[in-house]
Amino acid sequence: MSMPSAIEIVDPGISSTLQDEGRLSSIHYGVSPSGAIDRRALHLANEHAENAPDATVIESLLGRLSFRLQEDRWCALAGARASVRIDGQLISNSTLFHAAAGALVEVGEATRGLYTVLAVSGGLGAPHVLGSASTDTLSGIGPERLTAGSAIELGDAKRLPRVTGMHDAASLGGRVRSNVSLPGDRAEIGFHWGPRDNLFDQTDRDLLLRTEWVVSNDTNRVGARMDGARLRGGDGTLASEGIVSGAIQIPPSGQPIIFLADRPVTGGYPVIGVVDEGVLGYFAQARPGTRVRLREVTR
Amino acid sequence: MPSSATNNDAVQVRIFVTGSRGLLVETESVDTIERILALRSTLGGALIDYAVPAARSVLVVASSEELVPALRLAIKGIFENGAENESRLLREPVVHVIPTRYGGEDLVEAARLCGMSEREFVRAHAESEHRIAFFGFAPGFAYIDGSDRRLDLPRRESPRKNIAAGIVAVAACQSVIYPGNTPGGWHLIGKTDFVSWNLTENPPTPFEVGDTVVFQPIGQLP
Numbered sequence: 001m002s003m004p005s006a007i008e009i010v011d012p013g014i015s016s017t018l019q020d021e022g023r024l025s026s027i028h029y030g031v032s033p034s035g036a037i038d039r040r041a042l043h044l045a046n047e048h049a050e051n052a053p054d055a056t057v058i059e060s061l062l063g064r065l066s067f068r069l070q071e072d073r074w075c076a077l078a079g080a081r082a083s084v085r086i087d088g089q090l091i092s093n094s095t096l097f098h099a100a101a102g103a104l105v106e107v108g109e110a111t112r113g114l115y116t117v118l119a120v121s122g123g124l125g126a127p128h129v130l131g132s133a134s135t136d137t138l139s140g141i142g143p144e145r146l147t148a149g150s151a152i153e154l155g156d157a158k159r160l161p162r163v164t165g166m167h168d169a170a171s172l173g174g175r176v177r178s179n180v181s182l183p184g185d186r187a188e189i190g191f192h193w194g195p196r197d198n199l200f201d202q203t204d205r206d207l208l209l210r211t212e213w214v215v216s217n218d219t220n221r222v223g224a225r226m227d228g229a230r231l232r233g234g235d236g237t238l239a240s241e242g243i244v245s246g247a248i249q250i251p252p253s254g255q256p257i258i259f260l261a262d263r264p265v266t267g268g269y270p271v272i273g274v275v276d277e278g279v280l281g282y283f284a285q286a287r288p289g290t291r292v293r294l295r296e297v298t299r
Numbered sequence: 300m301p302s303s304a305t306n307n308d309a310v311q312v313r314i315f316v317t318g319s320r321g322l323l324v325e326t327e328s329v330d331t332i333e334r335i336l337a338l339r340s341t342l343g344g345a346l347i348d349y350a351v352p353a354a355r356s357v358l359v360v361a362s363s364e365e366l367v368p369a370l371r372l373a374i375k376g377i378f379e380n381g382a383e384n385e386s387r388l389l390r391e392p393v394v395h396v397i398p399t400r401y402g403g404e405d406l407v408e409a410a411r412l413c414g415m416s417e418r419e420f421v422r423a424h425a426e427s428e429h430r431i432a433f434f435g436f437a438p439g440f441a442y443i444d445g446s447d448r449r450l451d452l453p454r455r456e457s458p459r460k461n462i463a464a465g466i467v468a469v470a471a472c473q474s475v476i477y478p479g480n481t482p483g484g485w486h487l488i489g490k491t492d493f494v495s496w497n498l499t500e501n502p503p504t505p506f507e508v509g510d511t512v513v514f515q516p517i518g519q520l521p
Contacts, residue, residue: 029434030439266351
């Protein structure tokens, strides 16, 4: 019996967590959904690594993750744009690359977008809590944030690397799709009105549409606070009610907060609108300072 | 048997759209919420992605945008002729007996605020018809409705930072068994060894919305 191979974290960067599809099935027990903040990146990285779409990945704020594998594996990087060095050598395509056992793999600082997602072929065998290996940064459910020295078991890779000694995917042709779209300095985000838009007057509704919002520094996996204007209406007199991811909540300060993966399950302040599900992953990649226009999506 | 006193809900149903797949349904009836939650098993579970019960509402999210009209019809059906569907839709509520050692840190003050002796307070609490209303605030924090009407206590002015699992508390005619590692502003009146929240199990709690809870006094009473 040999010990299963692992991925060893050399440096987690600013913040790296394990993520998958999260815990939506336990939401009615008050448990946050969690899971990868950009599901597009989760699915793409796992597709490239030939894993199941919900296989556990490492999500890193602004990249800067470095690690070693105890066994040769393919690795796929998606989400925020970042370079990759293997034993100090810059590789030409970080989307899908082969890493030899023991090599030092360094993901560079992201140059666009907020969160990189790293999938390893075979997936990562992290322990599940309520059906998920995701770290919930709001309540602390799931594994701890990764630290230098963390080791996560590797799952069984479906196949051995096709080509050994090849460090990038340049010759893999059609197997590699282009990365997910990422917001630059400006982003236009579609949203739906409701459920509590009727608690706001026309002035507030116009303000939501006309303001050039700026993603504030007070932004994390729970939600993004938006600077730019303060809505006046909707003082928090509601009984707490269920919210969805992408909910644009207006707290008494009047400053909108857009809820993301580690959001609370219910909220007591009115939700004026909801970011369209199809662009939520894209929005979640918007860095603090990104200028955002909210555009109504017609049903 | 579940109560069927929900007919007067028919005129009050308000459904708000939230996002492209969500419907927020306002209702104060736990019976109605329970029946809406039971829709999770219709169409072999294909209709609903997830549902979140709360104090006066339940959020129901359809599995796809295309299923929203069907979901809306199903919800309206519950309000219009819910009672007829009950036997088909409702799971039999479970009765959970919670052995409780009364005598928490706030029991003396809570009884005084209610104008009762400690013994009267404990008796009123233990004899209340308690029922799981919904989970909220923190993972595993189940709001338990039905504490005796005399136990209408405001929350404490300064919440405690961390309350251990198994502490029984009351506020505003509701009770809770703290799940552990949460702050809390309710009045602590007792403790139980009953494990209502365990993350190593799935589901992590024996409680479901609509279940009956009986706090059974054990040990020496005040």
